[in-house]
Amino acid sequence: xxxxxxxxxxxxxxxxxxxxxxxxxxxxxxxxxxxxxxxxxxxxxxxxxxxxxxxxxxxxxxxxxxxxxxxxxxxxxxxxxxxxxxxxxxxxxxxxxxxxxxxxxxxxxxxxxxxxxxxxxxxxxxxxxxxxxxxxxxxxxxxxxxxxxxxxxxxxxxxxxxxxxxxxxxxxxxxxxxxxxxxxxxxxxxxxxxxxxxxxxxxxxxxxxxxxxxxxxxxxxxxxxxxxxxxxxxxxxxxxxxxxxxxxxxxxxxxxxxxxxxxxx
Numbered sequence: 001x002x003x004x005x006x007x008x009x010x011x012x013x014x015x016x017x018x019x020x021x022x023x024x025x026x027x028x029x030x031x032x033x034x035x036x037x038x039x040x041x042x043x044x045x046x047x048x049x050x051x052x053x054x055x056x057x058x059x060x061x062x063x064x065x066x067x068x069x070x071x072x073x074x075x076x077x078x079x080x081x082x083x084x085x086x087x088x089x090x091x092x093x094x095x096x097x098x099x100x101x102x103x104x105x106x107x108x109x110x111x112x113x114x115x116x117x118x119x120x121x122x123x124x125x126x127x128x129x130x131x132x133x134x135x136x137x138x139x140x141x142x143x144x145x146x147x148x149x150x151x152x153x154x155x156x157x158x159x160x161x162x163x164x165x166x167x168x169x170x171x172x173x174x175x176x177x178x179x180x181x182x183x184x185x186x187x188x189x190x191x192x193x194x195x196x197x198x199x200x201x202x203x204x205x206x207x208x209x210x211x212x213x214x215x216x217x218x219x220x221x222x223x224x225x226x227x228x229x230x231x232x233x234x235x236x237x238x239x240x241x242x243x244x245x246x247x248x249x250x251x252x253x254x255x256x257x258x259x260x261x262x263x264x265x
Contacts, residue, residue, distance in 0.1 A: 045082055064095020086135060132157070195208050202229060
């Protein structure tokens with residue numbers, strides 16, 4: 001864990017030096033992820049929660065020193081069960097714990113043996129843009145991303161322990177259908193499946209890390225005024241909101257027997 005913390009702090013320092021305002025790390029980046037680094041559900045009983053809290057506080061302090069926002073994957077201890085949440089801790093540029101997202105839709109093995117599910121979405125604002133969070137298998141649930149779109153989110157921070165091909169397809173679809181940015185972070189050892197990167201609101205990957213097992217980060221600028229995103233942000237997203245509300249269709253519906261008779265040519 002201390003090695004993870006040191007690597008996270010180094011990447012925060014490097015990113016801040018390049019002018020990055022927000023960085024997201026993978027699922028379990030600090031604590032380790034179930035079955036990969038946490039070998040047994042019983043390991044939570046001996047997990048060094050004090051060491052993790054110390055690392056989290058050090059990361060928060062560094063964010064304050066560097067003036068950067070960071071979302072860091074880690075387990076979150078509970079009081080009534082030994083199974084923690086699978087979470088993203090979000091630290092503000094002032095060095096405070098801004099919020100925490102707890103993974104809501106767990107995999108079968110996670111909810112059966114490893115983690116306790118979270119219960120609600122979270123959003124936060126940085127630099128005039130609103131962000132939401134999602135973790136790993138939640139990429140397979142379109143309602144997660146549609147909900148964030150309805151909440152006025154501009155971008156979703158997606159943390160995963162590996163981004164296999166079907167996750168990649170889903171994430172590009174979610175970005176394009178909801179006209180949002182999605183920043184995907186994965187573990188370096190899983191980079192061969194798909195490296196970390198950022199998808200634009202048109203569903204196109206705008207930046208990506210090399211597909212090698214090395215620590216690094218991809219950088220993209222969120223810019224509503226970018227002409228490349230005029231259609232998704234200024235036309236498609238407002239139109240789809242009207243379409244989902246349904247009034248434009250109800251106002252134009254008709255009572256016509258030719259419509260009701262399904263067996264006619």
